[in-house]
Amino acid sequence: MDGRIALSNGVSQWITGSESRARVHRMRAEHDAVLVGVGTVLADDPLLTARTIPLPAKQPVRIVADSSLRTPPESRLVNSSGLGRVVLAAATEGARSSERYSDQAEVWQVSGHDGRVDPKRLIDRCAVEGINSIFVEGGGKLAASFVKAGLVNVIQWFRAPILIGGDGLPAIAALGLTEMANAPRWKSVSAERIGDDVLETYTVLTD
Ligand SMILES: NC(=O)c1ccc[n+]([C@@H]2O[C@H](COP(=O)([O-])OP(=O)(O)OC[C@H]3O[C@@H](n4cnc5c(N)ncnc54)[C@H](OP(=O)(O)O)[C@@H]3O)[C@@H](O)[C@H]2O)c1
Secondary structure, eight states: OOSEEEOTTSOOTTSSOHHHHHHHHHHHHTSSEEEEEHHHHHHHOOOOOOOOSSOOSSOOEEEEEOTTOOSOTTSTTGGGGGGSOEEEEEOOOOHHHHHTTTTTSEEEEOBOTTSSBOHHHHHHHHHHTTOOOEEEEEOHHHHHHHHHTTOOOEEEEEEOSOOOOTTSEESSOOOOOOOGGGSOOEEEEEEEEETTEEEEEEEEOOO
16 A cells, blocks of 8 residues: 555565466566566565466566676576576676576676666667567566656556555655656556455656
8 A cells, every 4th residue: 555565674475465466477478578676586586477377378588687697596587497588687797697597597788877787778678689568577676767767658556455664665766856847747547456456557648
């Protein structure tokens, strides 16, 4: 209810109900790629596959924004490359670090000015690879970067009847705004009840 996606210690399982989680798998299946920040990989060790019934004909490409390649080679993600493509979008140079992942994950260099993965360059690389729809699943820091860069056209989030409090991790991390006029505004498109949760959909308002 209060826009938090995890406790302050990173625990996020489970906030929403099983129907919402099943819907997330459908959302993954409907996109060419699923993207998370490395913070989510380190906290949750997720697979990020679309586990729908029946399974989708093709799994989305699973991408981690991971500037200095902190994704553990022993993670479930890296070790499930047999289920579909795994990409680590990095800002570091050098093939030596990518050797850690042998053939299990591709490493793309998409560095920005701040030594981090550059959202725009990552999108451009995706386009070159034929990846045209990207489901940014979190966490809050990565989501904030994409919102800030103006690269998000739809927000869909599940609001569960639970309070986590201000010490929890926010769905959208700091945007560094000082003027209300600069706050990105969204159009509320729908609110759908899913079990005990509500799935809210917003589209970006462009001027
Ligand atoms: N409830 C939910 O639906 C849900 C969904 C997803 C995640 N989560 C929770 O969210 C938490 C993780 O969220 P988080 O905000 O701490 O981490 P995050 O957004 O998953 O990852 C942040 C990290 O991504 C890397 N990164 C690379 N390029 C970036 C860029 N341009 N902008 C921002 N980050 C970039 C940075 O590490 P480097 O500098 O090392 O690259 C950064 O620290 C976990 O507890 C997870 O359980 C919850």
